[in-house]
Amino acid sequence: MFKNEEMEINLGPQHPSTHGVLRVKLRLDGETVTHCRPMIGYLHRGVEKICENQSFFQGQVWTDRMDYCSAVANNLGWAEANEKLLGITVPRRAQYIRTLLNEFNRIASHLIWLGTHAMDIGALTVFLYAFREREDVLDINEAFCGSRLTTTAFRIGGLREDLPPGFEKMVRKFLAKFSDCLEEYEALLTENRIWKKRTIGVARLSAEDAIALGVTGPMLRAAGVAYDIRKAFPYAAYAEMDFEIPTRTEADTYARYQVRMAEMRQSARIIQQCMDGMPEGPVMAKLPKILRSEVNEVYHATESPKGEIGYYLVGEKGSLNPYRFHVRAPGFINLQSLPKMAEGGLIADVVAAIGSLDIVLGEIDR
Amino acid sequence: MNKFLRTLLPADIAKGLSVTGKHFRQVFFTANRRKVPFHIVSEYPEVPAKVQPRFRGRLTMLKDEQGVIKCVCCLACEKICPTQVITIEKGKQEGRKMPYPVRYDFEMERCIFCEFCVESCGFDAIILNHQFELAAYNREDFSLGTEGLGQNMFEPSHVGKFSVADD
Structure with missing residues (x-):
């Protein structure tokens, strides 16, 4: 009487529960997902090719627009990769300010993840709480570099300007209240019965699979691998900072939530240390009038809120613009673990899996 | 069985309502909303938005x-x-x-x-x-442009009547 047949459906391209324009091709047996393939490319702008035709200085504006939720982290990677290529040393004060802003950006990115991920699963309230604090972080961005989202925060060789007056007061005010705010979010979620049912044991990705697929960031740390580029290959001022790498071993969506919450606490700790130990001095290195590359090839990886963001630049000696530019986007690499997590699970858990990836399609499609 | 009985208890609802009550109290007892300093929401089109001195506009x-x-x-x-x-x-x-x-x-x-x-x-x-x-x-x-029919480069745009005038 009933035909037993697999059904193929599209989740997206513009499903309200998916971030950006992602299309996931699913084959369903009843409610169980048997086959899952993410389709990307709807936001492709050719950032890599555009940057090859522009000078080293101009390229930074495109890194803002890759992962627009963590623009500062992208700027930092770009600036440091270029400094490596051009052979520039950055003053210590600039390094500290970069670290400070990068950690603020991590908090903002994790807050937007927390809000949207909880909203996808069904807890709408957290969204409003998380965006309240994100607003403060964006105000700090605006006070420092004049823009809230597409920051263009750093310059090759340091910073454009020193910290504005009143900046320290803003940061201290934020730090004073932030740990209370985190407790507020956790009060809404950590022991919430629905939240636990929707996340515990959902979308498992074991450490072996994660490493085999090249997954980095909180996804990998939730599987028990304490790999953080801030510790493994310190950049900016992270070598002087005292912080921990939070890890969990459950490797499910709930573990990723716990890791990200713990990371926000560590970020607040790093900001505190940056603010207390801020050295005096210049914020910009002495640069030649025209930037020309010193070495031929450079790969520089930094820890963005989503994972390892690496910039690969090939610049022939003496050239004005990169000959080849490539971004190792964390979201792009992390997304390929989606079939592994979703196949065999329920269709409702696909949304939880996509949410726990913390993807931004601007970065995946580039 | 025990777990099922627990789901019937409205403890979670009471907990949620207490949070709602807390926030309601904060707004309710301060009737004039503009005087409340901790309000996150601003009445934007009526009250011009404040931007930081380094804001990048036109x-x-x-x-x-x-x-x-x-x-x-x-x-x-x-x-x-x-x-x-x-x-x-x-x-x-x-x-x-x-x-x-x-x-x-x-x-x-x-x-x-x-x-x-x-x-x-x-x-x-x-x-x-x-x-x-x-x-x-x-x-x-x-x-x-510097001159012509359109807006010019010296004055702020006409359309942005609610944003902060440049001073």
């Missing part, structure tokens, strides 16, 4: 005290612009040693507000003002 040209355009056509802004929105035409003006911009065209629809042009300018001839409401009905309204 590109504006400056004149010095005598009302003379400061720009000397060094073309630094034109060269550094990542989206090529600035076009300058050099010219001569009587009684002025430095070159004079006959045309200074700014295509706002492609501008990404990165402030590279202001940074490159060695004569402080341009700034980004504090205007952020830049929507317009016609495409021509986004083409700004």
Whole structure:
């Protein structure tokens, strides 16, 4: 009487529960997902090719627009990769300010993840709480570099300007209240019965699979691998900072939530240390009038809120613009673990899996 | 069985309502909402939004005290612009040693507000003002110049009447 047949459906391209324009091709047996393939490319702008035709200085504006939720982290990677290529040393004060802003950006990115991920699963309230604090972080961005989202925060060789007056007061005010705010979010979620049912044991990705697929960031740390580029290959001022790498071993969506919450606490700790130990001095290195590359090839990886963001630049000696530019986007690499997590699970858990990836399609499609 | 009975208890609902009550109390007992300092929401169109001093708004040209355009056509802004929105035409003006911009065209629809042009300018001839409401009905309204029918480069745009006026 009933035909037993697999059904193929599209989740997206513009499903309200998916971030950006992602299309996931699913084959369903009843409610169980048997086959899952993410389709990307709807936001492709050719950032890599555009940057090859522009000078080293101009390229930074495109890194803002890759992962627009963590623009500062992208700027930092770009600036440091270029400094490596051009052979520039950055003053210590600039390094500290970069670290400070990068950690603020991590908090903002994790807050937007927390809000949207909880909203996808069904807890709408957290969204409003998380965006309240994100607003403060964006105000700090605006006070420092004049823009809230597409920051263009750093310059090759340091910073454009020193910290504005009143900046320290803003940061201290934020730090004073932030740990209370985190407790507020956790009060809404950590022991919430629905939240636990929707996340515990959902979308498992074991450490072996994660490493085999090249997954980095909180996804990998939730599987028990304490790999953080801030510790493994310190950049900016992270070598002087005292912080921990939070890890969990459950490797499910709930573990990723716990890791990200713990990371926000560590970020607040790093900001505190940056603010207390801020050295005096210049914020910009002495640069030649025209930037020309010193070495031929450079790969520089930094820890963005989503994972390892690496910039690969090939610049022939003496050239004005990169000959080849490539971004190792964390979201792009992390997304390929989606079939592994979703196949065999329920269709409702696909949304939880996509949410726990913390993807931004601007970065995946580039 | 025990687990099932627990789901029937309205403890979670009571917990949720207590949070709602807490926030309701904060608003309810302070009837005049504008006086409440911890309000996150601002009444934006009626009350102009505040922006930070470094805010990057629309590109504006400056004149010095005598009302003379400061720009000397060094073309630094034109060269550094990542989206090529600035076009300058050099010219001569009587009684002025430095070159004079006959045309200074700014295509706002492609501008990404990165402030590279202001940074490159060695004569402080341009700034980004504090205007952020830049929507317009016609495409021509986004083409700004030193003169002509459209908006010009010296005044803030007409449309942004709720945003902060540049001072």
